[in-house]
Amino acid sequence: MVRKIFRNAKLVVLFTQTMFQAALQYRLGLLTWVVNGAIAPLFVMSIWLVVGQFGSLPLSGGEIVTYYLFTLFVGRATQTWTISDVGREIVTGDFSAKLLKPINYLIEDFGRSWGLRFIRFTSLVPIFFLLVVALSKYIHLAFQLGNAILFIAAIFLGLVVRFYLENLLVTLVFWTNDVHSIDMCDDLLRNFFSGSLIPIFLAPLLLKNIMVYLPYRYYISFPIEVVMGKLSPPQLFQGFTLGLGFVFILAMAHQWLFSQAVKRYGAFGK
Amino acid sequence: MFKKLSRPIRLLWAIAKYSFVASLEYRFRTVVRIIRIIFEGILAVVFINSLFNFVPTIGSWDKNTVLMTFAVFQLVNAIVYFLVSSNFDQLGRNINRGDLDILLTKPIDTHFFIAFQHMHAQNIFRIIMGFILFGYAVQMAHASFALINILLFFGLFISSLVLYFSLISLIATLSFWTFSDELVVLTDTILNTARYPLDIFPPKFIRLFTFVPLIFVVTIPVRALLGQINALTFVAPIIAVIAFILCRRSFHFALTRYSSASS
Numbered sequence: 001m002v003r004k005i006f007r008n009a010k011l012v013v014l015f016t017q018t019m020f021q022a023a024l025q026y027r028l029g030l031l032t033w034v035v036n037g038a039i040a041p042l043f044v045m046s047i048w049l050v051v052g053q054f055g056s057l058p059l060s061g062g063e064i065v066t067y068y069l070f071t072l073f074v075g076r077a078t079q080t081w082t083i084s085d086v087g088r089e090i091v092t093g094d095f096s097a098k099l100l101k102p103i104n105y106l107i108e109d110f111g112r113s114w115g116l117r118f119i120r121f122t123s124l125v126p127i128f129f130l131l132v133v134a135l136s137k138y139i140h141l142a143f144q145l146g147n148a149i150l151f152i153a154a155i156f157l158g159l160v161v162r163f164y165l166e167n168l169l170v171t172l173v174f175w176t177n178d179v180h181s182i183d184m185c186d187d188l189l190r191n192f193f194s195g196s197l198i199p200i201f202l203a204p205l206l207l208k209n210i211m212v213y214l215p216y217r218y219y220i221s222f223p224i225e226v227v228m229g230k231l232s233p234p235q236l237f238q239g240f241t242l243g244l245g246f247v248f249i250l251a252m253a254h255q256w257l258f259s260q261a262v263k264r265y266g267a268f269g270k
Numbered sequence: 271m272f273k274k275l276s277r278p279i280r281l282l283w284a285i286a287k288y289s290f291v292a293s294l295e296y297r298f299r300t301v302v303r304i305i306r307i308i309f310e311g312i313l314a315v316v317f318i319n320s321l322f323n324f325v326p327t328i329g330s331w332d333k334n335t336v337l338m339t340f341a342v343f344q345l346v347n348a349i350v351y352f353l354v355s356s357n358f359d360q361l362g363r364n365i366n367r368g369d370l371d372i373l374l375t376k377p378i379d380t381h382f383f384i385a386f387q388h389m390h391a392q393n394i395f396r397i398i399m400g401f402i403l404f405g406y407a408v409q410m411a412h413a414s415f416a417l418i419n420i421l422l423f424f425g426l427f428i429s430s431l432v433l434y435f436s437l438i439s440l441i442a443t444l445s446f447w448t449f450s451d452e453l454v455v456l457t458d459t460i461l462n463t464a465r466y467p468l469d470i471f472p473p474k475f476i477r478l479f480t481f482v483p484l485i486f487v488v489t490i491p492v493r494a495l496l497g498q499i500n501a502l503t504f505v506a507p508i509i510a511v512i513a514f515i516l517c518r519r520s521f522h523f524a525l526t527r528y529s530s531a532s533s
Contacts, residue, residue: 032453033452035456036452036455036459039456039459039460040459040462040463043463047466047470050328050329050470051321051324051325051328054325054327055324055325176298178296178299178302180299181298181299181302181303182302184302184303184306185302185306188306188309188310188313191313192309192316197313198316198317198320202324203320204316204323207316207320
């Protein structure tokens with residue numbers, strides 16, 4: 001069991017390195033990825049700041065700036081590319097090769113996503129720090145070591161939740177043969193419920209109650225709520241427990257659905 | 271003259287027909303797209319309502335006029351993408367693979383053919399959603415518009431379409447040098463910022479949105495419809511014409527610099 005874990009960990013590192021080298025070719029893509037991901041949150045932040053000038057919000061201007069700055073970082077830190085990459089492989093038949101390998105395809109997918117994440121962070125982190133420096137006088141964040149550790153744990157939790165949810169959704173491609181539609185649905189739900197557009201603190205009550213109990217909250221909102229110290233200890237405990245619960249449920253659901261999907265998979269042209 | 275004009279129109283009609291038939295192959299995707307468009311409309315209403323939960327107005331804009339702005343943007347975006355689909359997105363890929371060469375041999379203006387070679391027939395539903403949202407906003411605002419404002423709005427709406435198309439085309443032209451389509455994706459993100467009234471921001475940002483002519487896409491036309499006319503109202507069509515001329519010139523300049531990837 002321990003040997004298997006070490007073996008899988010080594011494979012993850014190997015796939016990470018491979019993907020890192022492959023992604024290094026697309027340097028313009030790295031820059032546009034960062035800029036592309038920064039424009040929307042900064043624009044929405046500006047709208048909320050303008051609203052704050054005309055009335056009073058539950059968040060101060062500094063807290064809004066802090067929230068959306070961290071959205072840049074957290075949204076990218078928890079990003080996975082499963083639906084587009086694995087979905088395309090299923091449709092083109094390339095996925096058959098993965099079924100022949102003596103390892104679970106999840107290990108390769110997880111490793112590749114880390115490789116992409118590392119290479120893209122080489123451009124994201126400097127720009128993020130530049131923004132932090134430029135907006136430092138507006139940032140409202142009291143650094144506490146405990147919150148920082150929980151923040152990192154929350155990011156990792158969000159990444160795993162997203163990884164399993166996207167793998168569960170991509171399994172539907174075995175039936176629909178349509179990656180784009182599934183990606184569209186996931187994208188829409190993410191915009192609605194992750195907190196990227198409407199922070200949970202500013203959401204209407206009904207939306208807030210729905211957001212708390214959906215896995216999309218862990219993509220962006222939950223880690224930021226943790227680092228901003230907006231959660232009481234019971235809420236922290238509830239949040240992490242619910243997140244772990246999502247990981248378990250999604251992993252089990254994926255395992256079952258994938259076993260059904262593979263039985264009916266007929267790879268086209270491969 | 272009529273023959274010259276009727277040829278592109280006939281071509282557009284033929285492209286529209288085959289694009290529509292092609293879209294019917296993907297019925298599941300069409301259904302999902304309709305559901306997505308509905309939810310996008312709901313998300314927009316929820317987001318705008320969230321903003322106005324805390325304030326009655328933002329500057330001179332209230333909830334319904336902001337929704338009107340969003341609806342007009344939906345219409346502009348949907349009509350442009352109905353006509354040009356993701357043709358410009360794929361330009362970089364076509365250049366990389368040498369697929370552009372075959373398009374250059376066609377006896378038709380290359381820029382026209384690249385822009386309109388496929389239509390996004392399913393975007394008709396986004397156009398419908400735009401009209402529904404607009405109608406909803408007008409009804410909630412109990413708004414009535416003077417005829418002159420309506421006419422002005424239609425004229426500015428046409429110039430918005432031209433401007434929007436020209437901006438996408440201008441950026442896509444850079445694909446001849448970058449050999450990729452990432453900049454087009456970035457353009458889309460930037461243009462999406464025009465979906466809300468841009469004159470709510472501080473003056474330096476308004477100057478920025480005027481220089482990068484995003485304010486002319488939706489904010490100025492809607493202002494004209496609401497009877498708030500200023501100098502920028504009459505500058506908008508001029509900007510659209512200049513942008514269109516620039517996009518045509520730059521595209522043909524890029525073609526002169528193009529060397530085939532040998533398809």
